[in-house]
Amino acid sequence: MADKLIIGGREIESRLFMGTGKFADYRLIPECIKAAKAQVVTVALRRVDFATPEENMLKYLPEDVILMPNTSGARTASEAIRIARIAREAGCGNWVKIEVISDQKYLLPDNFETLKAVEALAKEGFVVLPYMSPDLMAARRMADAGAAAIMPLGSPIGTNRGLKTRELVQILVSEIDLPIIVDAGLGRPSEAAEAMEIGAAAVLVNTAIATAENPVLMAEAFGKAVEAGRQAFLAGPGAQRRFAEASSPLTGFLRDEGKTTP
Amino acid sequence: MQIKINGNAESVPDNATVQNVMATRKLPETGTVVVLNDEIIRAEVWQEIILSGGDQLEFVRIIGGG
Numbered sequence: 227m228a229d230k231l232i233i234g235g236r237e238i239e240s241r242l243f244m245g246t247g248k249f250a251d252y253r254l255i256p257e258c259i260k261a262a263k264a265q266v267v268t269v270a271l272r273r274v275d276f277a278t279p280e281e282n283m284l285k286y287l288p289e290d291v292i293l294m295p296n297t298s299g300a301r302t303a304s305e306a307i308r309i310a311r312i313a314r315e316a317g318c319g320n321w322v323k324i325e326v327i328s329d330q331k332y333l334l335p336d337n338f339e340t341l342k343a344v345e346a347l348a349k350e351g352f353v354v355l356p357y358m359s360p361d362l363m364a365a366r367r368m369a370d371a372g373a374a375a376i377m378p379l380g381s382p383i384g385t386n387r388g389l390k391t392r393e394l395v396q397i398l399v400s401e402i403d404l405p406i407i408v409d410a411g412l413g414r415p416s417e418a419a420e421a422m423e424i425g426a427a428a429v430l431v432n433t434a435i436a437t438a439e440n441p442v443l444m445a446e447a448f449g450k451a452v453e454a455g456r457q458a459f460l461a462g463p464g465a466q467r468r469f470a471e472a473s474s475p476l477t478g479f480l481r482d483e484g485k486t487t488p
Numbered sequence: 489m490q491i492k493i494n495g496n497a498e499s500v501p502d503n504a505t506v507q508n509v510m511a512t513r514k515l516p517e518t519g520t521v522v523v524l525n526d527e528i529i530r531a532e533v534w535q536e537i538i539l540s541g542g543d544q545l546e547f548v549r550i551i552g553g554g
Contacts, residue, residue: 245554255552270553273494273546274513274520282519284550296553308526312548315528316521383554410554432554 229460231427233405234321234353234374236292240265241422242452243294243407244445245432248384252286254441259288262445267291268323268430270298271309271316294355296323303342310347322347323377323409324356333383337364341371348372357409360394365402376402377409377430380421384433386413389420399425415444415451422455423463489541500539507534509545521548 231238244264246255259267267287287293295313300306303326310322324347326339340356341364347354353374358364360378368376378395381387388411389395398406405427412418418429431448438444481487489502493509500509506522506529522529523546529537539545 246552247554249552252552268553269550271521271548272551274515274549276494276513276515276547279514279516280549280551282516282549283552284519295550298553311526312521312523312528313550316548316550318550430554436552 229456231405233355238265238292238428239263240449240452241428241456242418242449243268243409243428243430244435245430246283246287246436247432248436249441250436252281252283254436255283255286256288257442258435258445259291261442262435262449264445264449265290265292266294266321266428266430268294268296268432269318270296271313272299292321293318294321294323295319296325296357297343298325298327300326300343301328301336301339302326303339303346306339306343307346310343310352311350314352320351321353321355324354335359335379337361340364341367344368344373345371355407360391360398362394362397362401365398369402369404373404375405375407375427377407379410380408380417380429381411383410385411386434387411388413388417389424392420392424395421395426396424415447418448419451419455419458422452423458425459428452489539491539491541491543491545493545494547504539505535506537506539506545509539510534510547513547515547516549519549521550522546523548 240263242262242264243266245268295318297306297309306326324343326336327333335357337358344356355375356368357377365376381390407428408421408426409430413434421429435445
């Protein structure tokens with residue numbers, strides 16, 4: 227049976243979703259997407275800054291990516307809903323990453339407002355992927371409200387601290403019947419592999435790639451790590467033990483028992 | 489008349505169109521999305537839509553994000 231990731235009725239080829247923020251140069255983005263073999267790519271919406279109008283970032287994205295606009299900037303459900311509608315109208319497709327944050331120190335998502343946004347946007351036909359703090363009850367409610375996947379954080383956005391929420395994410399993987407996509411805080415390919423090994427359906431990585439010294443090389447590394455982690459999960463890792471267990475039988479040694487050769 | 493542009497109160501000529509207002513700003517060549525009172529205004533009608541006092545006009549674009 228093939229190992230497929232299906233979200234919003236679409237088969238997703240790559241379990242590495244990539245963010246497009248923080249890149250020193252927009253030209254790195256398509257190179258990193260290619261190196262990572264990413265297919266789903268997040269973008270954000272902002273008002274034009276008349277003082278320093280930038281070039282259009284969209285022209286750097288390959289034609290065949292799946293755009294996932296986020297609702298970053300939203301502090302409430304209604305702000306998120308508005309951003310999602312504008313993004314869809316602007317031609318970004320009907321996927322949306324719900325991101326509702328009013329905590330400026332840790333950028334932790336507001337699960338309560340996020341749930342309200344899930345309810346509203348799922349009803350409007352969006353493919354909704356909520357970014358959330360890994361709480362089982364919140365995830366259940368978001369799933370019941372029509373989310374297409376659940377995206378719990380690994381650690382706070384931009385911190386590169388890894389899968390600090392490992393045990394809570396494991397609970398979501400085991401209890402929620404939707405793809406669990408670890409989003410935020412994964413700082414190294416090994417951390418992305420770790421998330422995949424515990425059964426995450428995918429991971430979303432932005433800062434760790436964009437701010438690496440060599441983002442293209444790092445994107446490639448993340449791509450490989452996500453594949454390896456998924457394979458390890460499917461392969462069924464062996465048990466962890468408290469005490470050692472020898473690799474070869476404890477008989478037939480090249481020595482006589484009872485006498486140690488001086 | 490007074491309208492809001494990107495959240496800021498500004499004065500524009502009466503009967504100004506969306507296109508008129510855009511001409512007075514430095515906007516990127518492509519990729520600007522125009523939102524008027526929560527409705528997206530497509531490029532084809534920028535010249536036709538006449539603004540009214542109290543309108544909320546937003547110029548939005550897609551940028552990198554995580």
